[in-house]
Amino acid sequence: MKSTPTKLEQITLRQWVDFYNMYGKDLEKRFADIQKMPEGEDRNNEYMLYDWDNTLYTYSYYTGIPMDKVMKMDLKAVIMEQGSAFISLKKEEVRLTYRDVYEWNGHQWMIQPIYMSTSEKLTYEQFQKTQDLALIISDLQDGKQEAIYCLCAAYLRRINEEFTEDLVHPSSNRVKLMQSLPLNLALRVKKYFEDSVKLYLHGNRKDTARGRTGY
Numbered sequence: 001m002k003s004t005p006t007k008l009e010q011i012t013l014r015q016w017v018d019f020y021n022m023y024g025k026d027l028e029k030r031f032a033d034i035q036k037m038p039e040g041e042d043r044n045n046e047y048m049l050y051d052w053d054n055t056l057y058t059y060s061y062y063t064g065i066p067m068d069k070v071m072k073m074d075l076k077a078v079i080m081e082q083g084s085a086f087i088s089l090k091k092e093e094v095r096l097t098y099r100d101v102y103e104w105n106g107h108q109w110m111i112q113p114i115y116m117s118t119s120e121k122l123t124y125e126q127f128q129k130t131q132d133l134a135l136i137i138s139d140l141q142d143g144k145q146e147a148i149y150c151l152c153a154a155y156l157r158r159i160n161e162e163f164t165e166d167l168v169h170p171s172s173n174r175v176k177l178m179q180s181l182p183l184n185l186a187l188r189v190k191k192y193f194e195d196s197v198k199l200y201l202h203g204n205r206k207d208t209a210r211g212r213t214g215y
Contacts, residue, residue, distance in 0.1 A: 004062045004081060006088045008184035013152065015062070016183050017145045023057040024145075055082045096188055101159065104185060105177070109156050111192045114163040152178040152189045 005011050030050055037043040056075075059082040060067045070078060102109045150168040153175045157163065167174045178186075 002063050004059055004085045006085045008089060008092050008187065009182040011062075011183040012179065013148065013181040013183060013186040014179035016186070017148065017179075019058070019061050020145045022061065023054075027054055027057070052079065055079050055086070058082055058086075092184065093187060096184065096191065098188060098192065102156075102185055104182070105180075108159050109185075110159055111155050111189055112157050112161075112163075113196065114154055148186065148190065149175045149178045151193055152181055152186055155189050155193060156181070156185070 027050070034043060034046045034050060037046065052075075056067065056070055056078065059065070059078050060070045065073075098111065100110065102111075150170065153167045153172065154163060156178070157167070166172055169175065
């Protein structure tokens with residue numbers, strides 16, 4: 001029997017995406033619905049049931065034990081084991097920092113920009129690249145988590161490897177390789193991308209405000 005992961009490196013990006021598609025999307029909607037409920041005992045009970053289901057689904061998925069068998073186990077022991085794993089994973093995630101070079105799959109990799117500068121002249125090719133990134137953002141916001149494979153393929157490249165559109169084609173070997181990326185590295189890429197977008201939008205807002213007339 002497989003044990004539930006306690007380190008991010010024990011989870012592949014494919015597993016993370018598949019869990020979201022299998023359980024996470026519905027759990028997110030359920031959590032959002034609970035938040036809309038008026039405060040009180042009913043809301044608290046729904047939160048408790050949500051936490052239990054999230055814990056049991058996660059345990060079942062990563063251990064490979066079917067849910068019907070999990071439900072016959074000592075639930076207190078399962079919840080304590082998975083709850084401890086949740087805490088370890090979350091602590092590791094919030095402590096993730098960038099490094100210059102990452103060793104993975106027999107190569108050295110770097111998290112590198114493609115084009116996000118607001119201080120340079122924007123060529124049509126660069127504009128097209130930002131459009132492609134906008135589509136990735138849109139897919140992620142729409143719950144299409146598979147888009148993160150393309151995101152990692154775009155930003156996580158071997159040392160001195162130039163960005164090309166072939167890297168992010170959905171059927172490319174690089175995108176397929178990203179499915180096996182350890183989650184601790186994938187989340188660093190995701191954070192880098194989110195930070196880059198914030199800086200890019202902040203720069204554009206300042207440029208727009210500088211030339212604005214009227215209100």
